[in-house]
Amino acid sequence: xxxxxxxxxxxxxxxxxxxxxxxxxxxxxxxxxxxxxxxxxxxxxxxxxxxxxxxxxxxxxxxxxxxxxxxxxxxxxxxxxxxxxxxxxxxxxxxxxxxxxxxxxxxxxxxxxxxxxxxxxxxxxxxxx
Amino acid sequence: xxxxxxxxxxxxxxxxxxxxxxxxxxxxxxxxxxxxxxxxxxxxxxxxxxxxxxxxxxxxxxxxxxxxxxxxxxxxxxxxxxxxxxxxxxxxxxxxxxxxxxxxxxxxxxxxxx
Numbered sequence: 001x002x003x004x005x006x007x008x009x010x011x012x013x014x015x016x017x018x019x020x021x022x023x024x025x026x027x028x029x030x031x032x033x034x035x036x037x038x039x040x041x042x043x044x045x046x047x048x049x050x051x052x053x054x055x056x057x058x059x060x061x062x063x064x065x066x067x068x069x070x071x072x073x074x075x076x077x078x079x080x081x082x083x084x085x086x087x088x089x090x091x092x093x094x095x096x097x098x099x100x101x102x103x104x105x106x107x108x109x110x111x112x113x114x115x116x117x118x119x120x121x122x123x124x125x126x127x128x129x
Numbered sequence: 130x131x132x133x134x135x136x137x138x139x140x141x142x143x144x145x146x147x148x149x150x151x152x153x154x155x156x157x158x159x160x161x162x163x164x165x166x167x168x169x170x171x172x173x174x175x176x177x178x179x180x181x182x183x184x185x186x187x188x189x190x191x192x193x194x195x196x197x198x199x200x201x202x203x204x205x206x207x208x209x210x211x212x213x214x215x216x217x218x219x220x221x222x223x224x225x226x227x228x229x230x231x232x233x234x235x236x237x238x239x240x241x242x243x
Contacts, residue, residue, distance in 0.1 A: 016164070038231040039138075039219060041241065043193065045167075050243045051235055059243065069199050075212050076193040078219040089199040096200060102159055109160030112168070113175055119163075119185060122178035 015068045017104040026063030033081035040073035139226040146209045148187030155205035156181040162197035
């Protein structure tokens with residue numbers, strides 16, 4: 001599926017500095033097992049799914065929006081009708097190592113704690129990041 | 130807990146056993162779990178003395194999400210329950226509640242309809 005230039009993808013193209021578009025990670029729905037309960041589309045915060053009004057079932061519409069390594073829709077699916085290309089842990093850890101994300105993660109951690117200072121624990125004791 | 134997260138499809142979030150637990154002996158303080166969790170849920174804090182992540186708001190954790198656990202290279206994160214527990218929970222959700230939540234989501238995001 002080619003979704004290049006899709007405005008829904010804006011702002012979702014990087015995973016800790018890794019180009020999201022280089023990597024394949026997305027849910028696949030077994031249409032026969034799916035009962036159309038809609039938990040997947042309700043749970044997903046990234047507009048991966050669309051809802052087909054004709055059969056009352058979800059479709060995987062924008063796979064590139066799927067958060068790398070996320071399997072939340074699959075875990076909440078009561079019918080176990082959603083699968084992913086590989087084991088999430090093996091996949092995401094190999095990406096983390098191959099793309100050497102940790103210096104970027106450290107910067108992101110500093111940004112996060114600057115933005116949410118109440119998430120810094122132990123700061124009264126003179127600790128430093 | 131953020132009020133929006135007090136109920137999960139009609140079930141009291143406080144009654145659901147789903148949140149990360151950090152083993153401080155394994156945590157290296159890389160911070161990936163902290164920044165993997167969304168800013169909105171922001172379950173983790175970071176202890177600048179021990180240089181390790183801490184779980185500050187367990188009930189903000191999205192039920193079914195364990196993205197922090199799967200990405201932790203040091204296997205320092207566990208959850209109190211597994212996927213069978215989540216599936217049992219989902220089977221108990223009221224169909225009326227899901228129908229309403231779907232309708233509301235599609236009304237708010239009409240581009241999701243095809």
